[in-house]
Amino acid sequence: MDTDLVVRAQSGDEGAFASLAVAAGDRLHSVAHRILRDIDLAEDATQQALLNIWRDLPQLRDPARFDAWSYRLLVRACYAEASRTRRWTPNLRMLPADEPMAADGMSSVVDRDQLDRGFRRLSIDHRAVVVLHHYLDMPLEGVADTLGIPLGTVRSRLHYAMRGLRAALDADARPVKREAAQ
Amino acid sequence: MSTDRDITSVLRSWLEEGVTVLPDRVLDAVLDQVPTTPQRRAWWPAWRFLNMNTYARLAVAAAAVVLAAVVGIGLYGNSVGRQPVPTTLPTASPPPESNPLTGTWETGMTTCAEQNAAVEAAGFTARQMTVSDWTCNDMRQFTIRFGLQGGQSDIHSLRAYGNGQLDWDGSYRIIDDATFEAGDLGDGLYYITYRYAIDGDQLTIDMIEDRSPREGQASRLGEQMVQTAIYETSTFTRQP
Numbered sequence: 001m002d003t004d005l006v007v008r009a010q011s012g013d014e015g016a017f018a019s020l021a022v023a024a025g026d027r028l029h030s031v032a033h034r035i036l037r038d039i040d041l042a043e044d045a046t047q048q049a050l051l052n053i054w055r056d057l058p059q060l061r062d063p064a065r066f067d068a069w070s071y072r073l074l075v076r077a078c079y080a081e082a083s084r085t086r087r088w089t090p091n092l093r094m095l096p097a098d099e100p101m102a103a104d105g106m107s108s109v110v111d112r113d114q115l116d117r118g119f120r121r122l123s124i125d126h127r128a129v130v131v132l133h134h135y136l137d138m139p140l141e142g143v144a145d146t147l148g149i150p151l152g153t154v155r156s157r158l159h160y161a162m163r164g165l166r167a168a169l170d171a172d173a174r175p176v177k178r179e180a181a182q
Numbered sequence: 183m184s185t186d187r188d189i190t191s192v193l194r195s196w197l198e199e200g201v202t203v204l205p206d207r208v209l210d211a212v213l214d215q216v217p218t219t220p221q222r223r224a225w226w227p228a229w230r231f232l233n234m235n236t237y238a239r240l241a242v243a244a245a246a247v248v249l250a251a252v253v254g255i256g257l258y259g260n261s262v263g264r265q266p267v268p269t270t271l272p273t274a275s276p277p278p279e280s281n282p283l284t285g286t287w288e289t290g291m292t293t294c295a296e297q298n299a300a301v302e303a304a305g306f307t308a309r310q311m312t313v314s315d316w317t318c319n320d321m322r323q324f325t326i327r328f329g330l331q332g333g334q335s336d337i338h339s340l341r342a343y344g345n346g347q348l349d350w351d352g353s354y355r356i357i358d359d360a361t362f363e364a365g366d367l368g369d370g371l372y373y374i375t376y377r378y379a380i381d382g383d384q385l386t387i388d389m390i391e392d393r394s395p396r397e398g399q400a401s402r403l404g405e406q407m408v409q410t411a412i413y414e415t416s417t418f419t420r421q422p
Contacts, residue, residue: 012221014213014216014217017216018213018216021209021212021213022209025204025208025209026202026203026204028204029201029202029203029204029208030200030201030202033200033201034200039201042201043204043205043208046204046208047208047211047212050209050212051212051215051216051219052401054212054216054219054221055220055221055222056221056222056401057221058221058222059222076313076399079399080399111192111196112196112199115192115196116196130193130197131197134190134193134194134197135194135197135198148312148313148315149312162189162190162193165193166189169189169192
């Protein structure tokens with residue numbers, strides 16, 4: 001991120017912030033959607049996070065750390081969105097046309113569905129660690145720094161999250177195996 | 183049983199799916215709100231201290247003391263008890279409306295331990311402190327000024343300073359002889375309620391509610407902790 005833009009936005013330059021928002025909007029929204037698994041909630045969280053970034057930007061200590069700091073505000077916005085009145089309606093909205101097709105490593109639609117169910121059972125705390133580490137390829141130390149939690153807590157959350165996801169995949173796979181054996 | 187490598191591989195592929203583009207309407211909504219969303223200046227310049235070595239901190243602290251002395255002499259040397267300088271000409275203004283709080287009050291120098299103790303005593307948990315990025319600030323003297331804003335008799339200004347630096351600029355109104363409310367300057371919204379007691383030249387303040395309109399729990403918590411630290415770390419002494 002261009003630190004000059006950050007510094008100018010910190011001093012109240014709305015044009016500089018607009019450039020920052022354009023540059024950061026997509027990556028923030030991508031992360032929000034992966035944490036919240038809901039397009040509407042992710043849009044709301046991203047919008048709120050960007051506004052919070054503008055509002056709190058003067059308090060950013062080191063402009064070079066804008067990216068990590070912005071992820072922290074985004075995760076907070078995700079917490080806030082997730083804790084609002086829960087929406088029980090199914091998320092049946094059509095995905096945008098630029099949606100990538102299933103990646104090569106994904107074995108089946110069933111796997112994706114199982115993974116999605118398992119992921120939704122995780123708390124936002126656990127999801128955030130998983131997304132920052134496995135989607136953004138952020139090292140665990142970076143995750144700890146971004147979320148403002150101890151490294152040990154990051155490891156613990158990641159361990160339990162992965163265990164939960166593995167359990168979801170294995171549990172959903174078992175009935176299929178039994179049926180196949182009969 | 184799935185192996186760790188299987189899970190990681192499947193998970194990473196799955197995470198690659200999903201939206202990657204923020205819709206223009208969301209970005210437009212943000213940029214539309216920016217002009218009417220004030221930026222929050224840092225209440226606590228703690229980072230400046232955190233990034234300095236001990237000698238630098240001492241130098242800054244010494245400079246702050248000298249500056250405070252110079253400003254104090256300038257403000258009060260020839261005019262004891264003068265109100266904060268109004269920003270408009272006072273020619274047609276009504277006389278100041280006085281109340282027991284009117285004036286300048288100051289704590290002694292407070293330490294990080296004392297500020298943290300006040301925040302903890304107010305019931306904030308360690309997790310809340312972490313979430314809100316609470317940062318104490320060692321060797322900080324708090325000053326609050328209850329005055330009038332811009333010469334208008336119906337708007338009372340409340341300013342809080344830390345080591346002479348303006349931390350909070352708002353307005354207040356007296357509710358009764360033990361309660362006042364405060365809010366951001368000039369918007370007519372008083373969202374913080376305080377209890378107060380005056381004993382001679384000593385003022386004790388207890389923040390009892392902060393209905394901050396700020397978005398986000400962390401921001402609200404952070405503000406509440408700062409308010410708590412300013413008002414509840416120590417009693418205030420009336421200044422001449």
